[in-house]
Amino acid sequence: MTQPRQTLITLCGFTFLTSATYSVARALGVSLFIARMGSEALPVALVASAVTVIAVSAVTHLINQRFPARFSVIGSWIGLASVTAWLTAMISVEHHSLVLLGVLYVIAEVRGCVNTIYATTLVNNAFASSTSKRPFVLVAAGAPIAGIAMGAAMGFGASVLEDTTWLKIIIGLDAATIVLLRWIPNVPAMSERPTPVPNSGIEPSQRRISKNTGSMKRPPASQTIYRYRYGLISLIAFNVFAVTMVDYQWKVIAGEHLLVEHKLLTYFAGFYAINDILIVLVQFTVATKVLDRYGIGMPLGAYPLLLSILGLIALINQSPAVLILLFTLGQGLTVLKRSLYEPSMTSAYAILPPNVRNETILLIKGVVKPLIEAVVAVGLLFLASRMNPNQITSTWLAALIPWFLLSSWVASTYEKWMPSPPDNDTSGELKLSER
Numbered sequence: 001m002t003q004p005r006q007t008l009i010t011l012c013g014f015t016f017l018t019s020a021t022y023s024v025a026r027a028l029g030v031s032l033f034i035a036r037m038g039s040e041a042l043p044v045a046l047v048a049s050a051v052t053v054i055a056v057s058a059v060t061h062l063i064n065q066r067f068p069a070r071f072s073v074i075g076s077w078i079g080l081a082s083v084t085a086w087l088t089a090m091i092s093v094e095h096h097s098l099v100l101l102g103v104l105y106v107i108a109e110v111r112g113c114v115n116t117i118y119a120t121t122l123v124n125n126a127f128a129s130s131t132s133k134r135p136f137v138l139v140a141a142g143a144p145i146a147g148i149a150m151g152a153a154m155g156f157g158a159s160v161l162e163d164t165t166w167l168k169i170i171i172g173l174d175a176a177t178i179v180l181l182r183w184i185p186n187v188p189a190m191s192e193r194p195t196p197v198p199n200s201g202i203e204p205s206q207r208r209i210s211k212n213t214g215s216m217k218r219p220p221a222s223q224t225i226y227r228y229r230y231g232l233i234s235l236i237a238f239n240v241f242a243v244t245m246v247d248y249q250w251k252v253i254a255g256e257h258l259l260v261e262h263k264l265l266t267y268f269a270g271f272y273a274i275n276d277i278l279i280v281l282v283q284f285t286v287a288t289k290v291l292d293r294y295g296i297g298m299p300l301g302a303y304p305l306l307l308s309i310l311g312l313i314a315l316i317n318q319s320p321a322v323l324i325l326l327f328t329l330g331q332g333l334t335v336l337k338r339s340l341y342e343p344s345m346t347s348a349y350a351i352l353p354p355n356v357r358n359e360t361i362l363l364i365k366g367v368v369k370p371l372i373e374a375v376v377a378v379g380l381l382f383l384a385s386r387m388n389p390n391q392i393t394s395t396w397l398a399a400l401i402p403w404f405l406l407s408s409w410v411a412s413t414y415e416k417w418m419p420s421p422p423d424n425d426t427s428g429e430l431k432l433s434e435r
Contacts, residue, residue: 007126008135010183014122015142017177018115021080021170023150023272025108028166031264033105034255036096042251043384045102046244046377049109053370056110060117061362073118074181080114081174083107088167109370115143117365120346121358122184134288136343141283144276144338151273154266224417225352229360231410232348236364238403240372242307245396248380249389250327256320275334282339290340296348297411299340304400304407306333311397315390323389348410351417 033045063072084107091100119139127135154166254267290298310330314323349357384392 004126006183008138010180011119011123011126011139012142013180014177014184015115015119015139016146017173017180018077018111018119019143020146020150021173021177022108022111022115023147024154024166024170024173025084025104025111027151027154027269027272028163029101029105029108030251031268032163033101034251035264037098037101038255040385041098042248043377043381045105046248047374047381048102049106050370050374050377052106053110053113054367054374057113057117057362057365057367057370060114061359064358064362073184074178076114076118077174077177077181080107080111081171081178084167084170084174088164088171091167092164113365113370117362120349120361120365123346124349124357124361125354134292136347137283137287137291137339140338140343140346141280144279144283147272147276148280151269151271151276154269154273224413225356228410228413229352229356231406231413232360233364233368235403235406235410236345236368237372238399238406239304240369241376242304242396242399242403244373244376245380245392245399246307246327246330248376248384249392250331253320253324253327271328271331275332275338278335279339282335287339287343291344291347295411295415296344297408297415299336299344300407300411301404303333303336303341304404306336308397308400308404311393311400314393315397318389348414351414 033041060072060076063075067075083103087100087104087107091097091104094100123136123139254264307330310326310333314326317323317326349361352360387395
């Protein structure tokens with residue numbers, strides 16, 4: 001088996017296992033917290049999870065500076081498995097402890113954060129020079145496949161298995177992840193990586209000479225690189241602001257309609273499973289073709305545009321039945337997000353130099369995202385009780401405007417500087433022979 005293919009399979013397995021643990025932890029954490037503590041306590045959980053994620057990301061950054069990625073990711077999953085084992089022992093005794101249920105909610109968000117940090121970093125380190133988006137799509141596909149499997153299992157077993165049983169399943173998946181990590185590509189620590197040539201926007205392997213023209217794209221200057229970097233950061237900031245508020249409204253509305261614990265667990269698990277089925281169908285049918293043919297601009301702009309349509313309808317019609325439908329559809333846009341938007345955002349980092357790229361990924365995934373979530377959570381904590389649904393909806397609708405504009409700018413800048421494949425390169429195969 002060739003090294004690129006082995007790396008691709010390993011990373012797909014990594015995203016599958018880590019996403020499986022996240023799927024179970026997320027559905028379990030949200031449903032138990034809302035059912036036992038009430039949706040009015042959600043802002044407190046959001047603040048706690050955001051602060052914890054920022055702290056974990058800072059520690060992750062320090063570790064990545066000193067140790068190869070393989071060692072830091074193994075340490076992360078040993079830590080996650082240990083905390084989950086502690087929760088399994090404690091929550092079986094104190095079923096309605098705010099602290100324990102809060103930790104369960106927070107650890108799910110921490111899992112989501114470290115999953116995206118390491119998956120995005122590892123796939124970029126391995127496939128930044130690929131002329132096709134196929135590896136990004138295939139690695140991303142591990143997450144929805146895991147969601148389908150675990151969502152189906154939780155949907156059938158929600159009323160049968162105890163909460164501690166699901167936690168034990170998470171620990172088992174963590175153990176499998178740790179075993180798989182021995183095949184993860186061994187990328188050196190950041191402090192050990194060679195310093196890139198000044199004013200270089202792409203790696204030497206990315207400066208590809210066209211078979212037809214014999215010309216090579218000129219890399220972007222340092223000023224362009226850092227302007228692009230801050231454009232990515234701003235784009236994610238507005239994205240997270242809007243999506244966090246939509247997610248909050250969705251959970252509140254679901255909690256008001258489904259008060260019974262096992263019904264909430266079945267709803268959330270079933271919702272995520274159906275979404276993941278649709279995500280897989282899109283990823284394995286049209287995602288690669290769409291991204292390779294039309295670039296990253298279409299999915300980056302379509303997501304906020306479709307969300308704005310649902311938001312405007314929600315402003316007009318306040319019927320409870322309509323709201324639950326609209327916000328379920330709004331969350332259902334994660335089909336677009338996970339199958340096209342996230343692979344586009346992942347590949348958008350590729351034109352950055354390796355050291356800038358890895359630090360930008362960590363900054364966005366580990367600091368900017370949880371920081372914005374914390375700001376939103378604090379605002380909701382103090383203002384949610386004073387705001388009606390229309391005011392909350394109007395707030396996140398306003399954030400969609402800069403989100404859409406920044407998406408267009410990032411896409412155009414990326415397409416300008418990313419090396420294009422030769423005209424006769426239509427196979428979609430990985431061009432990694434030089435690696």
